[in-house]
Amino acid sequence: MATSISRSPRIAERRDRTVEAALDHAEAIMTEEGAGAVTVSEIARRLGMRAPSLYKYFPSLHAIYDALFSRGNAQVANYMNAATATSEPGLDHLRTASRAMIRWSIQEPGLASLLFTRPVPGFKPSAEAFAPSQAMWQLWRHHLTVAAQRGELAPSADSDDAMRMLTVLISGICSQQLANQPGASYEDGIFSRLTDEGLDMFVHRYTHEKKGTS
């Protein structure tokens, strides 16, 4: 992703290091001040550069956000792959992945808000940057299918609505945690502590088939 094409590999490497350093700072700004606080000037300031110099690395602020979006996707994918490495396909994977997703979002609130909400008024990620995100959700969806086939969940869990309900739970826990107790860790958070209870609630609903509405 961050590999540039150049005649000299040494120069390209150095260039890539600068690009990565710029994104490191941008990420830090997001975490500290929110996603909307990222500016070309502030990144340059932290790099010990003048703002115009940064335009040699990125064509625009929009491009920086796009690179951050891609980086966020890569990070969360790595984090979840590592977390679910030894998980069984199906329900076990879904539980582990859900916990990992919430844990990561709390560790990286800036990147998470960029990936999962629209915190920057003018910015929409490019199709390329967005594609891995879709792939990730399809993987989740697949594990719902597996869980239903294995009988760990009811057949109705193999549906887009069930998938949406699971994302509702995860995003709800994250947003409540970050809004009401920012800075708290996954273990200490009064909302993130409810993760397993929420998952049980979901499993309960999609194990015993639906009852009537009052």
Next chain:
Amino acid sequence: MATSISRSPRIAERRDRTVEAALDHAEAIMTEEGAGAVTVSEIARRLGMRAPSLYKYFPSLHAIYDALFSRGNAQVANYMNAATATSEPGLDHLRTASRAMIRWSIQEPGLASLLFTRPVPGFKPSAEAFAPSQAMWQLWRHHLTVAAQRGELAPSADSDDAMRMLTVLISGICSQQLANQPGASYEDGIFSRLTDEGLDMFVHRYTHEKKGTS
């Protein structure tokens, strides 16, 4: 809240109308462009005023956000009071209030994000502006107590954790709906359509006592 003290009631009235008009515009900006897009200049522009004139009505941009916060609280309280006017105390009230809250948040995404998240980096509502919000949640909490006493929910539902779980569901539906299908109505939204299913899931969990975790 918006009543000013003045010797002449006529002038005070006119002043209050201007204040309200300014907040109307600010609200519209929030809905159209996001909570972070509210600026003194843009409000003045829409009022047909110069920016400095607005400082006769508000001491700072921060004060405008605070007034918007108060207004949001009043609006959502009115909306929910109207919606729950004929509801039975307890579970019926909670169901109706949850639907109303989600419906209102989708209709007023700008105000809702101001009330329930922290979309503006520098802004924290004043204690006075925040107080009604706390009162509202205490009312919800009260209805959980009533529902448990009536036997509509299990005793464990009379807890802060159950309250948090309910807010997780509501905020999760809102945030997913607004992020993934902005502009859709409550009826058409692929996430807001899950409201009743989510409530059923919650009720199911807090009716049948908790089972073991896998």
Next chain:
DNA sequence: GTCTATATGTTGATAGAC
């Protein structure tokens, strides 16, 4: 690749004429 200099726009906020 870095810089200075600059163009152009925006913001929040104040002073003071009318």
Next chain:
DNA sequence: GTCTATCAACATATAGAC
């Protein structure tokens, strides 16, 4: 209460010297 004028910052972005 409105305006003009102004300030000090800040932003994105470009041109061109070195």
